[in-house]
Amino acid sequence: MSNRIGEQHATATRNGASRVARRYGSPVAAWLMAGAVVLALCACAGGRSFPPAPTAAEPAGEAEAYKIGPLDTLNIVVWRNPELSPTVTVRPDGKISAPLAGEVQAAGLSPADLAKVLEDKLGKLVRDAKVSVIVSGFQGVYAQQIRIVGEATKTQSVPYRQDMTVLDVMIQAGGITDFADGNGAVLVRKEGKQYSLRLADLLKRGDISANARVQPGDIIIIPQSWF
Numbered sequence: 001m002s003n004r005i006g007e008q009h010a011t012a013t014r015n016g017a018s019r020v021a022r023r024y025g026s027p028v029a030a031w032l033m034a035g036a037v038v039l040a041l042c043a044c045a046g047g048r049s050f051p052p053a054p055t056a057a058e059p060a061g062e063a064e065a066y067k068i069g070p071l072d073t074l075n076i077v078v079w080r081n082p083e084l085s086p087t088v089t090v091r092p093d094g095k096i097s098a099p100l101a102g103e104v105q106a107a108g109l110s111p112a113d114l115a116k117v118l119e120d121k122l123g124k125l126v127r128d129a130k131v132s133v134i135v136s137g138f139q140g141v142y143a144q145q146i147r148i149v150g151e152a153t154k155t156q157s158v159p160y161r162q163d164m165t166v167l168d169v170m171i172q173a174g175g176i177t178d179f180a181d182g183n184g185a186v187l188v189r190k191e192g193k194q195y196s197l198r199l200a201d202l203l204k205r206g207d208i209s210a211n212a213r214v215q216p217g218d219i220i221i222i223p224q225s226w227f
Contacts, residue, residue: 053187053195053212056165064216065110066135067144069159070094073137074106074114078122079130087136100125111135143190143217148173150222151180160216167202167211169220175203181225190217 068074070092078084088096094107101121106114111133122129138159139145145157146169153174161168166187176182182200189195198210199222214220 050186050194050196053166053197055209056167056211056213064144065112066138067141068106068109068111068114068135069139069141069144070107071137071139072106072135074111075134075136076118077132077134078118078126079132081126081129084122084126089137108141140216145217146214147219148222149219150185151177151224152220152222153177160214164214165211166197166199166214166220169214170199170203176200176222179224181223184225185220185222187212187214188219188221189215 068090070090072090073087074090074096075087076085076098084099086099088098090096090106094105095103096106097103098118101118104114104117104121109117115131115133118131118133119129122131140159142157144160146160146164147157148169149155152170153176154172156173158169158172170176176199180199182203183198185197185199187195187197195212197212197220198207201207202210
């Protein structure tokens with residue numbers, strides 16, 4: 001129904017623009033027709049609605065194991081071998097360089113998986129090699145980052161943390177701008193599902209019921225308000 005009303009409104013606007021164009025000429029016609037198209041798009045978009053995002057009060061699913069990502073800082077500890085225990089930063093290509101182990105693919109592995117890879121490599125040279133990998137600076141793989149785009153104060157990617165919520169993400173993004181349509185925001189899951197968010201209610205009015213859980217790979221889209 002709302003889509004049909006929006007289309008009727010857009011048609012009426014275009015017809016009005018055409019009448020004024022015949023009276024005042026082509027420059028005015030171009031301006032009015034452009035405005036008519038914008039109104040048509042807004043009217044159609046206004047008819048779209050998505051279900052609300054799962055609230056933060058709902059139980060979270062089982063957490064995924066953390067995956068090391070580019071630019072993560074790793075403390076590699078080889079038991080009884082401090083000279084083989086560096087602190088390294090994962091390169092943009094996802095690899096690290098470790099003493100005696102050489103170049104090792106780290107991105108995409110859990111810390112435990114990377115420790116096992118290093119143990120296998122060092123085991124050929126070091127007796128009873130026992131390795132621990134501790135992540136001290138977190139970025140995470142891109143597939144697990146939360147992205148905030150549109151009318152956020154700071155559009156950015158945020159590393160996912162267990163039990164993270166929209167409020168946590170928006171605090172890191174600095175909230176929304178004065179031009180944001182906060183209650184028109186959309187949460188897009190990596191499998192393609194879309195949910196509505198009430199960011200204005202959450203951030204401006206303190207309505208905690210508008211808070212929602214986020215998942216690795218979520219995208220928060222904040223549109224601009226037209227009014």
